[in-house]
Amino acid sequence: MRILLTRYWFKFKSNTVSELPPNLLFGCGITAYNEKDALYILGLRVFKGLKIPEIVTMEEDVDIGGLDPRHVIPNMKNYTLRGVWFPPEYG
Numbered sequence: 163m164r165i166l167l168t169r170y171w172f173k174f175k176s177n178t179v180s181e182l183p184p185n186l187l188f189g190c191g192i193t194a195y196n197e198k199d200a201l202y203i204l205g206l207r208v209f210k211g212l213k214i215p216e217i218v219t220m221e222e223d224v225d226i227g228g229l230d231p232r233h234v235i236p237n238m239k240n241y242t243l244r245g246v247w248f249p250p251e252y253g
Contacts, residue, residue, distance in 0.1 A: 167244055168193065169226070169241055170193070170200040171189055171191050171221040172192070172204060172217055173219045174218060175217070181215065183209065184251070185251065190246065190248060190252070191224065191238065191246065191248035192204055192246050192247070193245060194244060203244075203246060204246075208246060234248055238250065
């Protein structure tokens, strides 16, 4: 049995450096089993158990080619594996 993973791209209502953990102004990319798993990884790895700020968008099956070519794409980790792939320091 093969378990499929899905890429998610999160954007947050907060858009200032002081309101978000480092390097989240562009958003956050997570590959997970489903939406619930993606939110679990987001809370555990990125926000480390703290309250997650309001999520403005959560794009499922995000097209990697449509992400920022100057900041996001060159700094992504492997998006085919379960976990955080952008920003890379949370992976």
